[in-house]
Amino acid sequence: MKNKIFSFIILIGVILTSYSFINSSKNEEKPFIVVLDAGHGGHDPGNLGNGYKEKEIALKIVLKVGEILEKQPDFKVLYTRKTDVFIKLHERAPVANKADADLFVSVHCDAFTNNAYGAGTFVLGLHRSQANFEVAKRENEVIFLEDDYEENYAGFDPNSPESLIGMTLMQEEYLDQSILLASLIQNNFTNNLKRKDRSVKQAGFMVLYKSYMPSVLVETGFLTNKKEGAYLNSAKGQKEMANEIAKGIITYKNSLSLTTDDSQNPVITQDEIEEAIETVEENIFEGYTFKVQLAASSKKLELKPYNFKGLQEVARKKEDKLYKYYYGETSDYNKIQLMKKYAKEKGYDSCYIVVFKEGKKLKLSEVLNSEDK
Ligand SMILES: [Zn+2]
Structure with a gap:
């Protein structure tokens, strides 16, 4: 009898070991793929508030986010650009689609009057305020710098709210995940860096609408604001913002892996969800x-x-x-x-x-x- 129990224990041990082996080799097969998209580039400098260049700041932040994520196990990072080149808006999301990426994160800096400041994180959706619409409009107008934009955007007019309605539907499926990621990043900005909270909002960003995965667009702050522009242009500011974006992405990823492995013990706590609920527009x-x-x-x-x-x-x-x-x-x-x-x-x-x-x-x-x- 003792022998039988002993072999039974051995058998269970073998099953558990091979099970965890299968599981871990499964994880190695498919890393968590994040596509980082630095806004603008090349002959599109983005906004030039206070003489700073959005395209440069966005790229520097993105490269730092990538550096952090690449050090994480199970992460694979792809970039829409790693240098100062022009990439059309409609060619950015397909980079993520082709790679079967898990996330698409676009990084920008905003511009307005000199007293506007703060960080905000967007998901694709219909804007609820004129201000949100204006942010999307500013970012979408880049298409006018593309010589063949009429062909590529089939009558899309970044200045028309009606043009945006059709494009929100494709991201609808990923909306809850996009909002969660956006909230995690946004809460990091406000809690850890004390950036002014412009909250998680929805607006019709062209760059997000063709992606087949949770996607967010981060407006790190306003270059047109003297203090914030200088902060975002500094190595310290870029490093801090990149840190918080990367941390948000890592928390998000951890929350996913536990939904399959151990649903009783989610990484996202009730408190975090409640905080996210308060943040979201x-x-x-x-x-x-x-x-x-x-x-x-x-x-x-x-x-x-x-x-x-x-x-x-x-x-x-x-x-x-x-x-x-x-x-x-x-x-x-x-x-x-x-x-x-x-x-x-x-x-x-x-x-x-x-x-x-x-x-x-x-x-x-x-x-x-x-x-x-
Ligand atoms: Zn931009």
């Missing part, structure tokens, strides 16, 4: 309520966190003879995206967002497309 749909549907069951579960992988404030509703379990309740679409992301972290892989109006469940896609955001 509101995207309110007046009169609608979004919820994350976790599960449907004939079983009536007690609404205790231990029944829901630690999620708090889960609600139960009986619909069509089934109990539906919902997490979150808000009219803010960006907020519910983050809550869905968190539920997934906790192990609800197939959870999804549902929307109600006056208690009636509606089709999410129709609500998102029909409403004036």
